[in-house]
Amino acid sequence: MLLLAxxxxxxxxxxxxxxxxxSLAKAREQGLLKFIPMTVAERDQLxxxxxxxxxxxxxxxxxxxxxxxxxxxxxxxxRLRDNIATVTDDELQxxxxxxxxxxxxxHTTFTMTGPYSCFTVSTGLYLExxxxxxxxxxxxxxxxxxxxxYAPYLEILGPDYAKIRRGDELTHVNGMPFVEWFRKNQFQLxxxxxxxxxxxxxxxxxxxxxxxxxxxxxxxxxxxxxxxxSQSGKPYTAALNFVADSDYTCLSVxxxxxxxxxxxxxxxxPSSASSFARTKPKPASLSPSPVRKLDPIRFPLxxxxxxxxxxxxxxxxxxxxxxxxxxxxxxxxxxxxxxxxNMGVIQVSDFNFLNDVSGDPIITPINAIRxxxxxxxxxTNSLLIDLRNNPGGIITxxxxxxxxxxxxxxxxxxxxxxxxxxxxxxxRNGQFGQDWVDAWSKAGQDDRYTPTVxxxxxxxxxxxxxxxxxxxxxxxxxxxxxxxxxxxxxIQDNGLGTIFGEDATTGAGGxxxxxxxxxxxxxxxxxxxxxxxxxxxxxxxxTYANTMRxxxxxxxxxxxxxxxxxxxxxxxxxxxxRPRPSDVLGGGTSTQYDRIAQxxxxxxxxxxxxxxxxxxxxxxxxxxxxxxxxPVEVEGFEQLTIVQDDAPTxxxxxxxxxxxxxxxxxxxxxGGAVGKIGATIxxxxxxxxxxxxxxTINVKTGDADRVDVTRAPFVFTGLGKAVGVFNSAITSTTDxxxxxxxxxxxxxxxxxxxxVDSSIQVFMKAPIGTNLTINVxxxxxxxxxxxxxxxxxxxxxxxxxxxxxxxxxxxxxxxAFGLNTMVNKSLSxxxxxxxxxxxxxxxxxxxxxxxxxxxxxxNITAA
Numbered sequence: 001m002l003l004l005a006x007x008x009x010x011x012x013x014x015x016x017x018x019x020x021x022x023s024l025a026k027a028r029e030q031g032l033l034k035f036i037p038m039t040v041a042e043r044d045q046l047x048x049x050x051x052x053x054x055x056x057x058x059x060x061x062x063x064x065x066x067x068x069x070x071x072x073x074x075x076x077x078x079r080l081r082d083n084i085a086t087v088t089d090d091e092l093q094x095x096x097x098x099x100x101x102x103x104x105x106x107h108t109t110f111t112m113t114g115p116y117s118c119f120t121v122s123t124g125l126y127l128e129x130x131x132x133x134x135x136x137x138x139x140x141x142x143x144x145x146x147x148x149x150y151a152p153y154l155e156i157l158g159p160d161y162a163k164i165r166r167g168d169e170l171t172h173v174n175g176m177p178f179v180e181w182f183r184k185n186q187f188q189l190x191x192x193x194x195x196x197x198x199x200x201x202x203x204x205x206x207x208x209x210x211x212x213x214x215x216x217x218x219x220x221x222x223x224x225x226x227x228x229x230s231q232s233g234k235p236y237t238a239a240l241n242f243v244a245d246s247d248y249t250c251l252s253v254x255x256x257x258x259x260x261x262x263x264x265x266x267x268x269x270p271s272s273a274s275s276f277a278r279t280k281p282k283p284a285s286l287s288p289s290p291v292r293k294l295d296p297i298r299f300p301l302x303x304x305x306x307x308x309x310x311x312x313x314x315x316x317x318x319x320x321x322x323x324x325x326x327x328x329x330x331x332x333x334x335x336x337x338x339x340x341x342n343m344g345v346i347q348v349s350d351f352n353f354l355n356d357v358s359g360d361p362i363i364t365p366i367n368a369i370r371x372x373x374x375x376x377x378x379x380t381n382s383l384l385i386d387l388r389n390n391p392g393g394i395i396t397x398x399x400x401x402x403x404x405x406x407x408x409x410x411x412x413x414x415x416x417x418x419x420x421x422x423x424x425x426x427x428r429n430g431q432f433g434q435d436w437v438d439a440w441s442k443a444g445q446d447d448r449y450t451p452t453v454x455x456x457x458x459x460x461x462x463x464x465x466x467x468x469x470x471x472x473x474x475x476x477x478x479x480x481x482x483x484x485x486x487x488x489x490x491i492q493d494n495g496l497g498t499i500f501g502e503d504a505t506t507g508a509g510g511x512x513x514x515x516x517x518x519x520x521x522x523x524x525x526x527x528x529x530x531x532x533x534x535x536x537x538x539x540x541x542x543t544y545a546n547t548m549r550x551x552x553x554x555x556x557x558x559x560x561x562x563x564x565x566x567x568x569x570x571x572x573x574x575x576x577x578r579p580r581p582s583d584v585l586g587g588g589t590s591t592q593y594d595r596i597a598q599x600x601x602x603x604x605x606x607x608x609x610x611x612x613x614x615x616x617x618x619x620x621x622x623x624x625x626x627x628x629x630x631p632v633e634v635e636g637f638e639q640l641t642i643v644q645d646d647a648p649t650x651x652x653x654x655x656x657x658x659x660x661x662x663x664x665x666x667x668x669x670x671g672g673a674v675g676k677i678g679a680t681i682x683x684x685x686x687x688x689x690x691x692x693x694x695x696t697i698n699v700k701t702g703d704a705d706r707v708d709v710t711r712a713p714f715v716f717t718g719l720g721k722a723v724g725v726f727n728s729a730i731t732s733t734t735d736x737x738x739x740x741x742x743x744x745x746x747x748x749x750x751x752x753x754x755x756v757d758s759s760i761q762v763f764m765k766a767p768i769g770t771n772l773t774i775n776v777x778x779x780x781x782x783x784x785x786x787x788x789x790x791x792x793x794x795x796x797x798x799x800x801x802x803x804x805x806x807x808x809x810x811x812x813x814x815x816a817f818g819l820n821t822m823v824n825k826s827l828s829x830x831x832x833x834x835x836x837x838x839x840x841x842x843x844x845x846x847x848x849x850x851x852x853x854x855x856x857x858x859n860i861t862a863a
Contacts, residue, residue, distance in 0.1 A: 021152045021153070021156070021243065021244070021245055022156070022243075022244050023156045023220065023241050023242065023243065023244060024119075024121050024216065024217065024220050024241070024242035024243070024244045025220035025221075025241065025242075026244070027119060027244040027246075028220070030266070030267045031264075031266060031267075032115050032116075032119070032246075032251075032266055032267065032268075033115070033116050033119065033211070033216065034089075034090075034115050034116060034258060034266070035089040035090055035092075035093045035112065035113055035114075035115075035116055036089070036113045036114070036254060036257055036258055036261060036532060036535075036536070037089050037258075037261045037262060038089060038092070038531060038532070040084065040085050042531035042532065043084050043085075043092060043531075044084060045528060045529075045530070045531050046092075046096070046530060046531055046546055047077070047080060047081060047084060047092075047096070048528070049516070049527055049528060049530065049548065050077065050096055050099070050110065050548065051077060051081070052421050052519075052523075052526040052527055053108070053519070053527075053548055053550040054073055054074070054077065054099075054550075055419045055420065055421035055422070055526070056416070056417065056419065056421045056422050056425055056519075056550060056552050057103075057105075057108055057417070057550055057551055057552070058415070058416055058417040058449070058511065058551060058552070058553065058554035059103070059105055059108075059511070059551060059554060059567050059568075060072070060103075061448065062554075062565055062567050062568050063103055063104065063105070063568065065568075066194075066568040066569075067104065067187075067568075070102060070187050071102055071103055071104060071187065072102075073099035073100065073102060073103055076095050076096075076098055076099045076102075077095075077096070077099050079095070080092060080095050080096065093112045093113060093116070093546075094112075094215055096110055096112075097110055097112055097213065097214055097215065098188075098214075098215070100213070100548070101187065101188065101189070101213070101214045101215075102187040102188075104186070104187070104192065104193050104198065104568075105193055105509070105511075105551060105567070106192060106193070106197075106304040106305070106481060106482075106507070106509055107302075107304060107482065107509055107511045107513040107549065107550070107551040108513075108548075108549065108550045108551050109213050109305055109548065109549055110213065110546070110547075110548045111212050111213055111546060111547045111548065112211070112212060112213070112546065113254065113532065113536065113544065113545060113546055114250050114251060114253065114254025114255075114258075114536070114544050115246075115250075115251055115254040115255055115258060115266060116211050116216070117210075117211050117212040117213075117250065117254075117544070118211070118212075118246045118247045118250035118251040118254060118544075119210070119211045119216065119244050119245070119246050119247075120208055120209070120210045120211070120244070120245050120246075120247075121208060121209055121210075121211070121216055121217065121242045121243065121244050121245075122153070122207065122208040122242070122243045122244075122245065123157070123206060123207060123208070123222065123240050123242065123243070124147060124148035124150075124153050124154075124157055124161065124240070124243065125144055125146075125147060125148075125164070125206065125207060125224075125240075126144070126145050126146040126147075126207055127142050127143070127144055127145065127170060127203050127206055127207065128142065128143060128145045128203070128579065128584045129141065129142055129199075129203070129502065129503070129578055129579075130142070130143050130578055130579050130580060130581050130583075130584060131578040131579065131580050131581075132578075132581075136503060136504055136576055136578065137179075137195055137196075137504055138179055139177075139179065140178065140179070140199065141169060141578075142169065142170040142178060142203070143166075143167055143168065143169050143170070143229075143581055143584070143585070144164060144165070144166055144167065144168050144169075144170065144226070145166060145584045145585060146166065147161075147164055147165075147166065153243050156241050156243045157240050157241055157243060158221075158239065158240055158241045160237070160238035160239050160240060161238065161240055163226075163236055163238050164226065164238055165228065165229070165230065166585060167229045167230075167581060167585050168226040168227060168228055168229055169226060169227040169229060169233075170224060170225075170226055171225050171226065171227060171235065172224065172225035173206065173222065173223075173224060173225075174222060174223050175223065175225075178202075179199075181202075182198065182199055182202045185202075186198055186202075188214070188215065189201065189202060189205050189209075189214065192478060192481070192507045192508065192509070193507065193508040193509055193567055193568050193570070194478075194505055194507070194508040194568055194569065194570050195478075195504070195505075196477070196478035196501075196503035196504050196505045196506065196507060196508070196570060197478040197479070197481065197506075197507030197508055197509070197570070198478070199478060199503070200477065200478035200479050200503065200507070201478075206222075217242060219242075220241060220242060221239055221240060221241045221242060222239075222240055222242065223237055223238070223239045223240075224237065224238050224240065225237050225238075226238065246268075249538060249542070250544050251268060252268075252269075252270045253536055253537075253538060253544050254536065254544055255268060255269040255270070256269060256270065257532070257535050257536060295846075296514060296518045296522075297431065297432055297433075297846055298786070298845055298846045299354065299361075299394045299396070299397075300394065300395045300396060300455060300512050300553075301392075301393070301394060301395070301512065301513050301514075302351075302392045302393065302394075302395045302398075302482040302483040302486060302509075302510075302511060302512055302513060302555070303350070303351070303352065303391050303392035303393045303394075303481075303482050303483060303513065304391045304392060304481045304482055304509060304513075305549060320334045320335075320336055320345065320590060320593065321334055322334040322345070322347060325365075325368050325369055325372055326368060327355055327364055327365050327367075327368035328353045328355070328365035328366075328368040328369050329352075329353045329354075329355075329365070330348065330349040330350050330352065330353045331346065331347065331348050331349070331353050331365070331368075331369060332346075332347045333345065333346050333347070333372050333376065333377065334347075335377070335380060336384075336590075336593045336594070336597050337594070337597060338380075341381065341382075341594070341597035341598060341600075341601050342379075342380050342381040342382075342597075343380060343381065343382045343383070343384055343593070343596070343597035343600060343601075344373075344376075344377035344380035344382070344383045344384070345383070345384045345385075345386055345593065346369065346372070346373075346377075346383065346384070346385050346386065347386045348385060348386065348387055348390055348484075349389075349390060350390055350391055350392065350393045350484075351390070351392055351393025351394055351395075351397050351398045351401075351483040351484065351487070352393035352394060352397075353365050353393070353397070354394060354397065355368075360728075360730070360755055360757070362394070362396060362397050362400055362755070363400070363463065363464070363728075363730055363755070365397075366397070366400050366401055366404070366464065367464065367619065369401065369404065370404055370464055370467050370619070373404060373467045373468045374467050374615060374617055375617075377468070378613075378615060380470070381470060381471075381600070381601060381604060381610055382470055382471040382472070382473065382597065382600035382601060382603075382604055382610075383468055383470065383471070383472050383473070383600075384472075384473045384474070384475055384500075384593070384596055384597075384600070385472070385473070385474045385475065385491075385497075386475045387474060387475060387476050387480050387484050387487065387488065388475055388476060388477045388479065388480065388502060389477065389479040389480070390479070390480050390481070390484035391479070391481050391482065391484065392481050392482025392483035392484050392485070392486075392509065393482075393483045393484075394483065395412055395455055395483050395486060395512060396412075396455055396456050396460075396461075397483070398412075398483040398484070398486050398487040398490070399411060399412045399455060399456065399461050399486070399487075399490065400456075400460065400461050400463075401487065402461065402487065402490045402491065402494065402496065403461055403462050403463070403464055403465060403466065404464065404465075404466060404467045404468060405466060405468055405472050405491070405496045405497060406466055406494050406495070406496040407462070407465065407466055407689075407691060407692035407693070408458075408462065408692065409458075409461050409462055409490070409494060410454075410458060410461075410494075410558045410559065411454035411455050411456050411457065411458055411460075411461055412454070412455045412456075412486055412490070412555065412558075413452035413453065413454055413455070413555070413556045413557075413558060414452065414453060414455065414511075414512055414553040414554055414555050414556060415439070415449045415450045415451065415452045415453065415553065415554055415556060416436075416439070416449070416450055416552060416553045416554070417448060417449055417450075417554075418440065418443055418447060418448060418449065418450060421523065421526045422552075423440065424523045424525045424526055425519070425522055425523040425526075425552065426439075426440065427440045428525075429522075430849070431522055432522075433847060433848070433849075434751075434849055435453045435454070436453055439451055439452075439453050449554070452556045456754065457753065457754070459730070459732050460730055460753075460754065460755055462694070463694065463730030464619060464694065464730075465692065465693030465694040465695075466691050466692070466693050467693070469609065469612040469613065469614055469636075469690075469691060470604055470609050470610060470612055471497070471498070471600045471601075471603045471604040471607070471609050471610070472491070472496060472497030472498070472600075473497055473498045473499075473500050473596055473599075473600050474487075474488050474491050474497055474498070474499050474500065475500045475501070475502075475577075475592075475596065476488050476499065476500070476501045476502070476503075476506045476571065476573065477501060477502035477503050477506075477507075478502070478503040478505070478506065478507045479507055480506040480507055480571075481506070481507040481508075481509035482509040482510070482511065482513070484506065484507075485506045485507060485508060485509055485510055485555075485566045485570060485571060486510065486555055486566065488506050488571040489510075489555075489557050489561070489566055489571045490559075492560065492561065492571055492572075493557055493558055493559030493560050493561050493562075494559050494560075495559075495560065498574050498575070498599070498600070498603060499571060499572070499573050499574045499575075500573060500574065500575050500576075500577050500596050500599075501573030501575070501576055501577070502576070502577065502578050502579070502592075503573070503576065504572065504573055504576060505569070505570030505571060505572050505573060506566075506570040506571045507570060508566060508567060508568050508569055508570035509566070509567065510554065510555035510565055510566025510567040511551035511552070511553060511554055511555055511567060512551065512552055512553040512555075513549055513550065513551050513552065514549065514550060514552050515547075515549045516530070516547050516548050516549060519550065519552075530545050530546045530547060531545065531546070532545040532546070533545045551567075554567060555567070575596075575599060577592050577595055577596060578592075579591070579592055608636070608685075611635060611636040612635065612636040612637070612685075612690075613633070613634060613635040613636055613660060614632065614633070614634050614635075614637065614683060614691065614693070615632065615633040615634075616630060616631070616632040616633075616681065616693070616695055619695065619696065620695075620696040620697075620698065621695065621696070621697050621698070622697075622698045622700060623697060623698070623699055623700070624699065624700055624701075624702050625669060625674070625699060625701075625702055625721075628666070628667040628668065628669060628699070629664040629665065629666055629667060630642070630664065630665040630667055630679070630681075630695065630697065631662065631663070631664050631665075632662075632663050632664070632665060632681075633660065633661070633662050633663075634656055634660070634661055634663060634683070635656075635659065635660040635661065636685070637656050637683035637684060637685055637690060637691075638655070638656055638683075638684050638685060638686075638687075639653055639654065639655055639656060639683070639684045640653065640654050640656060640663070640665060640681060640682070640683050641653040641654075641681070641682045641683075641684075642665045642666070642667075642679055642680070642681050642682075643679065643680045643681075643682070644667065644668065644670070644677055644678070644679050645677070645678035645679065645680075645733055646670055646678075646733055652665065652666050656683075665681065667679070667697060669699060671719070672720075672721070673719040673720055673721070673723070673724055674699050674700060674701050674719075674720075674721060674722070674723070674724035674763070675698075675699060675719065675724030675725045675726055676696055676697070676698055676699075676724070676725065676726045676727050677696070677697040677698075677699060678694065678695075678696055678727075678732075678733065679694070679695050679696075679697060680692060680693070680694055681693050681694075681695060696727075696728075698726055699724070700763065701721060701722045701724075701763035703765065703835065705721040705722055705763075706722055706763045706764055706765040706835060707722045707762060707763065707764045707765070708764070708765055708766070709764050709765075709766050709770070709772065709860055709861070709862045710766050710767070710770060710862045713859060713860065713861040713862075714762060714764070714859065714860040714861075715857075715858075715859050716760070716762070716855075716857065716858035716859070718739065719739075722762060722763045722764075723760070723761070723762050723763070724760075724761055724763075725737045725738070725758065725759070725760055725761075726758070726759050726760075726761055726839075727757065727758045727759075728755075728756075728757035728758070730755055730757075731755070731756050731757050731758050734747065734748070735747050735752065735753045735756050735758070736756060736757075736758025736842070737758045737759070737760050737840075737842065737855070743854060744760070744854065744855040745852065745853065745854040745855070746758060746842045746852035746853045746854075747852050749851055749852065749854070750851060751847070751849050751850065751851065751852075752787070752842075752844050752847060752850065752851070752852040753844065753847050754844060754845070754846055754847040755844065755845070756787075756842060756843065756844040757841070757842075757843050757844075758841070758842050759792075759839040759840060759841035759842070760839070760840045760855065760858075761794065761837040761838070761839045762837060762838045762839075762858075762860065763835075763837050764835075764836055764837065764838060764860070765834055765835050765836075766831050766834065766836075766862055767831070767834065768831055768832065768833065768834055769830060769831060770830070770831045770862050770863070771828065771829075771830050771862065771863040772828070772829045772830070772831065772838075772860060772861070772862055772863075773826060773827070773828060773860070773861050773862075773863070774791060774803065774826070774827040774828075774829060774838060774858075774859075774860050775825070775826050775827075775857070775858070775859040775860075775861075776791055776804075776823060776824075776825055776827070776840065776855075776857070776858050777822070777823070777824050777855075777856040777857045777858075778822070778823045778840075778853055778854060778855050778856055779820075779821075779822055779823075779853070779854045779856065780816060780817065780818060780821055780822070780823055780852070780853045780854075781818075781819055781820050781821075781850045781851035781852060781853075782816075782817040782818060782819075782844075782850055782852065782853065783817070783819070783846070783848040783850050784810075784817050784818065784819075785810075785813070785817065786817075786844065786845050786846040786848060787817055787842070787843060787844040787845060787846075787850075787852075788813065788814065788815030788816065788817055788841075788842070788843045788844075789804070789815055789816045789817065789823060789840075789841075789842060789853050790802060790804055790814060790815035790816075790839075790840070790841040790842070790843065791803045791804040791815075791825070791827055791838075791839070791840055791841075792804075792838075792839040792841055793829055793831075793836055793837070793838055793839070794836060794837040794838075794839050795832055795833040795835075795836045796833055796834075796835040796836060796837075797833065798832060798833050798836075800839075801829070801832075802814035802815070803827045803829060804816055804823070804825060804827065815841075815843070819850065838858075838860055840855060840858060
């Protein structure tokens with residue numbers, strides 16, 4: 001922890017070497033803390049966007065309920081609107097910023113223009129909450145864990161900086177106890193949505209703070225009171241001058257436009273655009289990974305702006321070695337005390353670990369985590385999911401991960417506020433799906449909010465099933481925001497584990513967020529481009545114009561806390577486990593993990609979970625008709641029952657003897673046709689259901705029953721020993737290919753669901769080098785680029801070859817799409833293997849109201 005903090009400060013110092021590091025007082029004296037002047041029309045354009053954002057913002061009622069009128073942005077915005085032609089540029093920019101900051105919502109932020117926004121102010125200190133207080137909300141213990149040694153900083157900070165030592169305890173800020181100072185300034189510092197998030201943000205502020213999203217300090221210095229830990233707690237004060245660093249590119253762009261509009265040349269204004277070649281090097285980031293630009297319909301975002309974490313660090317890992325999980329970016333695993341308490345740990349830095357390389361972008365990384373739990377961590381006594389400093393990410397990703405720890409997980413739910421702007425965004429064009437449109441009409445005439453809407457289906461968030469059965473804990477702090485809040489709430493709402501926190505609650509950010517670009521794309525009526533976007537752009541496309549983001553849909557909890565909000569409340573910790581000073585001062589300990597491991601061990605002993613074990617790998621198994629059984633390894637359960645989808649047979653049960661056992665569960669082949677068998681396995685304990693998991697078994701045709709296409713052409717007429725439907729683990733039978741009165745279609749023929757992967761496969765054999773002609777005729781109604789109709793050859797022991805491609809500019813897509821169109825193709829293929837399958841495959845990535853695909857004919861001949 002010490003090394004991470006010291007590195008962050010050192011890198012921050014190194015990044016400004018040779019540039020203008022100065023005191024905040026000097027930056028003020030030189031007139032650098034200015035804003036670009038705007039015309040009245042530009043001001044109106046800016047303020048109209050802001051007003052529209054607060055019309056769709058769903059949290060006003062909660063903010064006023066929890067914080068009173070101080071959290072209401074409307075009076076300030078009204079004053080600015082009433083005086084838009086006469087307020088100064090400083091009053092306009094800072095007034096709008098104040099309106100965003102006071103609402104204490106890290107989803108809803110506003111970025112000001114330069115030159116003001118180009119400055120970041122620092123104290124050269126890093127502070128951390130530690131164990132030592134019985135009341136973490138009202139009397140927290142805070143120690144210094146790192147100080148800067150960078151000479152230009154030391155020259156500015158002043159002589160009192162030399163008094164400060166690592167390990168000294170902070171007691172007062174500007175003469176006030178820390179909590180009193182925090183409460184006095186909580187609506188000016190850009191703090192989090194509750195005290196846990198707010199106090200974490202306050203510590204960030206005391207390290208460094210940016211002028212991009214809130215006011216810089218009106219004072220040129222700050223005074224701290226510390227207790228000297230090496231002199232029996234003797235108090236001392238240290239008055240430190242604020243150090244101001246500037247982003248060189250931001251300042252260059254802003255100063256040039258300021259000069260152009262005012263004829264005033266600010267210090268450091270470059271003479272020409274060629275100065276952009278001198279780009280300020282960026283410090284190495286120890287903050288959560290940045291969000292990639294993703295489709296907000298397909299991947300709803302619940303994540304705070306990571307620039308809101310100026311001092312965020314990786315969580316301390318002590319002496320534990322963590323290994324990355326391949327296929328799940330930003331997720332790693334390790335084991336604490338493997339020969340003793342034996343606690344597995346999964347660290348999740350953010351919920352943005354989509355896999356956009358291969359497979360389903362959500363299920364693929366979830367499966368990678370599942371694989372680690374089912375293999376490397378299967379023999380641990382307990383599991384801790386470490387979410388500290390996690391800023392959130394993709395909502396459905398967090399929701400889907402929960403199923404690995406329990407059964408029958410409900411989808412996350414949200415609602416939106418009923419205003420004209422919300423109507424234009426969610427209802428007018430129906431672009432977010434029919435459920436969000438219907439929610440508007442289902443609300444009563446006087447209802448302020450719509451009813452809640454599920455983010456996805458129950459099937460999609462339970463498609464893999466539980467894999468870990470021993471005690472589970474989740475480790476949070478006040479920097480666990482948004483989708484991180486939602487995941488922790490899901491654990492608590494469904495009784496899946498114990499919440500451990502460095503703070504009393506998580507950061508309380510419960511919402512789906514849209515960037516300004518998303519708001520402009522999906523509601524161009526109310527949201528327009530910000531002024532000065534082109535004028536404040538760099539040659540490589542970055543712009544330093546105003547921008548903003550806003551919460552647009554409000555999260556509502558389910559299960560045990562159904563109807564409760566996450567925003568402003570957060571998820572309450574069952575146990576508060578703060579680091580001890582030795583954990584953060586380089587003492588070589590990781591007592592937080594040790595203490596949690598002991599508590600989870602005790603929980604496992606009390607509940608009997610410590611002895612539970614169930615493994616049935618792999619998740620999707622391939623067998624032939626010769627061996628219709630499913631092997632499992634089990635311990636601690638009394639009975640296993642297997643129920644097959646669409647099978648005419650009754651559920652089959654097997655008693656489990658004491659001790660760890662290797663058993664086989666019987667299967668049957670419905671209708672005598674090959675294809676996918678979907679099965680649910682349930683285990684009982686104490687006469688009650690203790691778990692429920694899903695498995696997919698793909699039954700392939702034996703060699704003797706394959707179609708020999710060299711003897712006779714193949715004509716598709718239905719399923720049989722050599723033809724079957726194969727659905728992915730998350731695709732239900734009703735969503736995939738099915739026979740509707742002799743017509744083979746996907747789903748119900750009216751509208752398809754999200755994440756469907758279904759194929760009709762014909763198992764064939766032919767000598768290598770045989771030339772095939774595959775004639776396919778189908779009707780498709782697939783929203784462009786959000787689904788595919790494919791014709792493939794799946795080679796036994798080899799690759800899957802994709803034969804059908806889009807037309808023209810869409811030729812790179814490995815399949816066809818289009819609205820109410822026809823696919824009529826004759827495809828040629830030379831066999832690479834002796835045994836293979838011809839597959840007609842249907843894939844979806846979102847679920848717009850389109851019909852899907854209908855297969856009219858499939859004929860295969862050999863030359």
